[in-house]
Each structure stands twice: as C-alpha cells, then as structure tokens.
Amino acid sequence: MLKNRSLRFKLSAFILTGTILVAAVLFSYYYSVSRKLILESALTNARHLTMETVNSVENVFRSTAKIPENLVYVFETGVTDEKALYRFMETVVKNNTELFGSAIAFEPGAMVPGVERFAPYFYKNNGQIVYSNLSDPAYNYHLQDWYQIPKELNKPVWSEPYFDEGGGDIIMATYSVPFRWPNDGVNENKFRGIITIDISLVWLKQVFEELSIYETGYGFLLSQSGKFLVHPDPDNVMNASIFDIAELQQDEKLRELGRKMVRGQTGFMNIIEPVTGQEVYLCFAPFPSSGYSMGIVIPTAELFAGLTRLNRNVAIIAVLGLLALFGVISLISGRITEPIRRLSGATTLIGQGDFNAVLPKIDTNDEIGQLMRSFETMQIALAEYIENLKKTTADKEKIEGELRIAHDIQMSIIPRTFPPFPDRSDVDIYGILESAKAVGGDLYDFFLLDENRLGAAIGDVSGKGVPASLFMAVTRTLLRAKSMNMKNASPGKIVTSMDIDLCTENDASMFVTFFYFILNLKTGELEYCNAGHNPPFVLDEDGEITAIDTVHGFPLGVMEAEPYETGKIKIRPGTRIVLYTDGVTEAENEARELFKEKRLLETLKLMKDVQDPKEITLAVKKAVKEFTLEAEQSDDLTMLVINYLGGNYTSK
Amino acid sequence: MSPKTKQNILIPIVWFCWFFLLNIKSFADDKPIKLVLQWVPQAQFAGYYTARKLGIYEIYGIDVTIIPGGPNVSVIDCIKTGKADFGTFFLLNATKRVAQGIPLVNIAQVSRRSALMLVAKKSSSIFRPEDMNGKKIGIYKEDFSDIPLAFISNNRLDVTVVPIATGINIFLHGGTDLTNVMWYNEYHTILNCGYNADELTTFYMSDYGFNVPEDGIYCLRSTYDANPEACERFIEATMEGWLYAFQHPSEALDIIIEEMKAEHIPANLAHQQWMLARMRDIILPDGGYEFSTFLSEETYEMMGQILLKNASISTLPAYNQFYLPVGKYAEK
C-alpha cells in the first residue's frame, strides 16, 4: 500500500501515526485519571450535600420528637388530672409552631374506666387550637397504624407520610410514642396508650428544591416503604414507590437501589434515570430517626461536562497540532528529499542519454551528499565510456566500410556471368566466391587465350581485408597482363613472371597461393602450375577422382626462387576439374572441426556422374553449409568447376 | 395484517351488529342501570369501567352508571335503599348478607379463584403453615377474615391474631410476622416496598382447600325478576368489557388511571398493571378467553361450610335461591 507512495508521504505517515498513538495514550490516561478525580470529588461533594441535608432535616425531626417524648415523661410521672392534661396539651400545640396537632390515645379503660375509646386531640385550625375526641367507633383508632404499630413494636415510630384528613394537599407525618401507666401499683408498666404529634412535611419539599445539583440534578426523598415523599414529578409524590418505577422501567438496578435505601443504607450508585433515560450518579443516605431515605441525582453528562468541554478543546488543539506537525514534517521531509528528487530528475535525463545533465549541487556531507558525489563520478565515467564507445563504433564502422570496399574490389574483378561462353559447346564453367565477413583475398579467373585454349586460375591471398583484396587485384591484373603478353608461354612461365613482380617491394610479406592451368579444348591437353595452392580434383569421364597434387613452388610473393615448372596431363571430354580454396576444406563448424578434403571428396564422389559445373559447385557449397550450420563463415568460400566437354568447337 | 389487529377491527364490527339487533328492545326498557362497586376505582373493576368507557353497555342497549365504592360507601346499603340496582360483593360477604335475610341474588360469579393469601417474611422463619405457631398474624377486618381464620383453625395453629384495618404498614414495620393480603393488591404493595418475592413465604388459600372465589355481581331478587333480560345484557356486556381489557391492557389501564384521577385517588400505574394481570389470572384461570360466570353448587357448599364452621352464619341459604345462572356465560 505504501510501496508506491513517495518518501515524503511515508515519512510523514509514520511520524504522524506515531505521534497520534503517543497522543492517544497520553490523552486516554489523562482522561481516565481526570474522570476518576472528578468522580471522587463529585462523590465527596454529593456525600457532603447529603449529610448536610440529612442533618438539617434530622434536627427538625429530632427536636419535634422531643415534644411527645417529654410529654410521655411528664405523663408517666403523674399528670393524671384530665383537665390539667388538656391544658398541657393545648399549650404544647400552641407553643410549638411546627406542630399541627397532638393526641393522647388510650387503651380501653385506661383513662376512664369502662370507656372503650378515649383520645383527646388538639389541632390547629385557622389559627385556633381546636379540641376533638377521636373516639368515633367507625374510626376505631386502636386499629390505626399510628396507634397499632408503636403498640406492637413497643417503641416510638414515625408514620408513613399521609395526606391530611382535611383533604388538602398537605403531607403529614405522625410521631407516635407509646406510654405506660406506671403508678397504680398493680399494673406496673402496662401499656396504656400512645402520645402523638402531627407535623406537616411541606417544608421538606422546599429543603430539597433548594438543593443545587449541577444543571438538572435533583434530590428526592423516600418514605420507609420506598414511596416518593419528595420528587420533581408531582405524580410520583405520595403515589408511586421507587419499586413501582423500577417495575415499569424493568430496571433491576433501580429496584436494588430502592432496597438499599429503604433498608437505611448509605451509598453511591450509577443508574439510568427513568424519566430522561440518561446515566446518572446517585448518592443516598437515610434519615435515621424517621427511616426516610434521601437521594441526590447527578447526571453523568453534567458531572463530566467540564471534562467533556476540555476534551473537545484538547481534541481541537490536537487536530490543529497534528495538522501543523504534518505541515512541518512535510516541509522538512520535502527539504530532505528535495535533492533526491532533483537527482532522480537528473538521473532520468542521464538515463535518457543526456550525459551532460546538470546534477544538483549538494554541499552537505550527509548520505545524500555522498550519494550525489557518487552519481557525479558515475556520470563522468559514463560520459567517458560513451565517448569511447562512440569512437569505437566509428572505428568499427570505418572498418566495415573498408571491408565493404574490399568485397566490392574482389567481386568486381572476377567473372561472374555464367555460363561464360554460352556459344561454346566444348566447355562449361561455374564458379562461386562467397566472402566471409572478414573479406579474404580469394580469386578465380578464366579467359580464352585463343579459340582453342582456356586459361583458368584460382588463388588465395594470405591475410584478410583491404590489403588482401588489393593484393588479389594485383595478382589478377598480373595474370591477365602476363597471359595476354605471353600468349604461348606455359603456365610455369606466367607464374614465374608474376612471382617476380609480386615479390618486388613486398614488405608486408603478403603472398598468394595460386593455381593456373591452360586447357587445350581441342586436345584435352592440360598444362598447369601450382604455386603452393590446394591440389585441385579431377573427375574423369568415368567418375574417377584424382588430385592434381604436384606443387611447383612457394606461393607467389614469398621469395624469388627458381622458376616454376609446368605440369602436364591430358583429360578426356567429360572430365570435370574442381578448383577450390582452403575456405572449403578449412570451413569450421561450431565444434571447431574442419570440413577437410575427406568430406570434399565424399561430396564429389556423389557428383561423379554430374556434368553440370553449377550443380557440382552448389552441392559442395550445400555440404559445407550443412557441416558448418550456425558457425560463422571465417574465410572466403571459393570454387571454380570446369566441365570439359570436348569435341569440336562449334559456335552455338 | 397480524391476527391481533384483525381482532381489533372485528370487535367493533361485532358490537355494531349487536347494537342494531338489540336497539329496538333497548327503547322498550330504557331505565338506567346503576352499579355500585365494592371499592374505589382500580383494575379490580377494569371490565366495568372499560365496558362503560367504550360504550359496550350502550351497544347492549343498556345505560349503566357506575357508583365507585370506598371507605364511606356501603354497597349493601346502596342496594337496599335502591341507590343502586347492581353491586359487586365477595362471595363470602354476599352469602352472609343473604343469610341475614337480605334478598340478594348472585347473577354472575366473575372471579373464578381465590386471591386471598397469607404472606410471611422468611426472616421470621416461616416456611410452612406449622411455622406460624407462636407468631403474630395480622388479619383484615371481618369481610376478609373468614378464610384466614378457617385456615388457622383447620391447621390447628396457635397464633396471635392482630386485627388490622388500614393495611400492610404494620407488617412492613415488623409489627406482625404474617399478614393476609389479596394477591392482586397488597401482595404487590409489599413487593414494591422493597421485599423481593424470594424473601417472602406465600400461602395461597386456594392451595389449602379454601378456593373460594371472590368478586361476583349481585342484585335484589326483585330487580332480577323485574327485568331478567336487562340483567343478562348487563352481564354479557360486562364480560365483553373484561375481554377488551385483557386484550388491550394498556388501554384498559389508561381508562382505570383516568377514573382514579377523577376520584382523586393516587394512581399508581405499576400497581394497576399488576392488578389487571392478576385479575386475568383470577377471571380466566385456565388462560384463553373462555369466560364463565357460573357458580357451582360444590363451590357454594364448600364456602358455606367455612362460614358455618366459623359461626359467621347459622344457616346456609339454598344454592338455588342464592345463585341464578344468567346469560350465556352461566352455562356449565
């Protein structure tokens, strides 16, 4: 994926990724720690707020509770006069503003013998203290919670909150204290009744409303049974319990919270607020005297609002910072890689052949500077090399040009029209001279000295190239000149004469192997002279093959020695004379084996009945090619085949 | 289209047809019917309120007014004085009234099983009836007390009975070890005062040979004789109301809550939801929607023996006098 990206991109990507990772780790750590600290501090604050509220409410409950407790004390120590009791109660209700009313309810017959129900009750009504007796049989106070529960439990009890009897919306609670009639001497310490005070709980609502808990946090109050006494939703107040809400929401955690609260536990819990559906933290604690329990609800989002804001800012700063970092990295990596890019551009130019392309100047001594200097050295070396190569190529072209010239010379001076004497029936000739790449100095020639005599020669100049071809040209010119000047001279004489001329001023020691013969077409007499050349083969009319293996002396141009002699044979019509150069016998195949005379002879044997000199020539050529196959031709391949037909010369 | 919505559509159509069938007759007996319930509006009476709210009574050609009960309303007085034509009673209570000579007749036994139960805190080490020995048991005033007392006597338990009038607070505060409650009502209140079901031991009276059903519809014999057909329609329409309430509980609860608010009674949705679900268990104990308002003679006799044994009555009124099978749901 990164493979095809630039160095600059990769550098930036790796550094940025690393930075983001480090930043993310740091941020996560910072965030979790901050969150923990905030939570701890919120917990502490919430606990303080809860305890403060509990204390202030408890003060009211406790001080109020003192009233009936004191009454009981007074009562138990001997206030038995009915009227004095009434007065005392009236005074208490009057003097304690927080009291709504107070009752003393007796067990059957406890106050007035024979009276089933006796319960004087003083309460406030429009600023007046009103007296009433709760003795209505239909009401049957003995079975009311405020009487029955403290009686059964034998201890003071704050009642479940209730709406006042007047049908108003005033939430009331009753504190009931059982008392005993201690001094009748018979029924000592027998339960005699209950003293109660009623107080309004309306003020509790205000206490909770004044709690300031973040933005939308709130406090609530549960009764002993989990019923809402104070709650922001008035529908819940004095109606639903926390367990009802939990049941409707199917929230087991909320139910668990309720259970902890009604059992008077203190704690801190993370729940889902049923109305908003938001996560909240909840701190709860009981009012020990009444058994009510309060809770403080802190929306998590608000608790961490500051942190969230901070996070957002940090995130913005981080993004901006990373962008800036990206810019800086991009700039720096751009600056670092810029010479490389320039070098890359320059080397591309060099690669395209512009060896003078200017390499960027680098002053630094770092890796890039070193790289640049290496490239400089390479560029210079490359330029030199290419310059040499050019020169070499030019030289080579020059040589090839020379070779072409040599080839042209060679080819221009040998007869190449076959059949050469189409009007003659007594002789047929075919020859080939196939130059190798390195042109050799082979030659063949034939001409009619007169009507009945045919002169023919084959030669091979030592060496190759232009000097060889020039030497060959000279040889051929000499042959023609001498033959024409000395028409009746034997081949030995002609050759001797040529040798003298060729030896003169021959510093390069060039020489030419040469075979020359003169054939009397009328008689079949053949005079020949061999100056160091490969012996030609003769295929006679019966197909027998013999070599003309007499050699009369050195090749021409070696040294002036004794005159060359002339050999003589007589051939009959149907005889074919095969002249060749070592380009045939020394043709080399890829295994560096030579074609050799043996193979030439084998080929000629196959041709023993073939008269056509062309066919014979091409058969040999074919055999050579099949032998050498792919190997490069190293020397000229030259053959001259004369088919002596004999008979009288007739002009066709 | 789901089967449920199909049903929703079919029901009004059926009523509509009924309305036309019964319309002609309804003009003939145009007299409004007044029903008094034995307690304040709550899901215990969802069938009646639903039938009225949705106009089912009208479709049946009757004009029904509901008089909510409460602490200050005496159902028997309402019927005796003619303030109401019909009233709901627990079977036991109605029997006692008839035994006292009031000519009430049961024209529909709506409740099919007892909802009465005893609840104990496991923390009081009560797991079986015999564990109740030596414990304090809170027993509701007379109308609810017959069966718990019979249970105590049948099991030969030595318990301290604390008569209670107001509720379960005394039990919650630990003033009693056991209390008698209604399954559909106070039992749920206990649960929603923070007691988990697994912290409580429950004794369903139906499991101890006291399966005496409660709510039934009653009227004076004379009322029935005057217009048996109206009685029949009233009962059938009421049962239609129950059917609708059970099939559409949230709609029924809305109706109930509305009625409660109208009566200035704290309307606790969770509690009403529980109550409606239990009413279904009580009215349709076998599941499904096969209603019955039939009171069998066996049940009546079983109940009568409890009352006789408790000396709540001296003679049991004749079954045939007490119960009149009225309407299509009264067939055995």
Place this chain on the structure above:
Amino acid sequence: MELKFYQENNATIIEIIGSLDTMTAPEYEKQMIEMIDGGSTVFIADCTQLDYISSSGLRVLLMTLKNISNKGGKFILFGMQEPVFEVFKICRFDNLFTIVADKSAALQSIA
C-alpha cells in the same frame, strides 16, 4: 592465441599457443616486431602448442622470417603438429623455413 617469450642459449624462444589466424596474426606481428626491433636476432618458434595456422598466420611467419633474415639472424621452427605441417607443405613453406623436430635440434642448429 598466446605468445610466451624466453631466452635460452642466446636464442629467443617463442611459444605460440593456440591458433594463428586472421584474428590473432596482427598481435603476433606486433609483438615480433617489438622483439626484433629490440635487437634479438636468433629466434626459435616452439610450435608444439600451435593448433591451427591460416594463410594470415603463414604471412606473419613469413614476414618474421624475412625481417630476421634481413638482419642476418636465424628463425627456426620446431615441434610442428601434423595438420599445421600439412599447410606448410601445401605451399612449400617446409622448404622455406628451417623446421626441426624438437627444441634440442633447434638449439643445435643455431650453435
């Protein structure tokens, strides 16, 4: 082709290794001219490792022979392989050069 020169008994011995043909002849020519110009006059060519000779090779041998002869020196070949000797024979160079069987014969002939 490779040429190795060493002195023995006042003679410069040249080992001609490989083939002496059109491609290698100029190199032989160049080195021999250097040796001759350096003053050596007596040369013995060790042909035991000469595998092949072409007409170009013959030419440069001939040139060496002429140069040395002109300076009154001696050029002797020995140890010639049969195929190479065949080539010498064809152009009668066996009559032109002093060709002996082995090095001792060569050394003897210059003594």
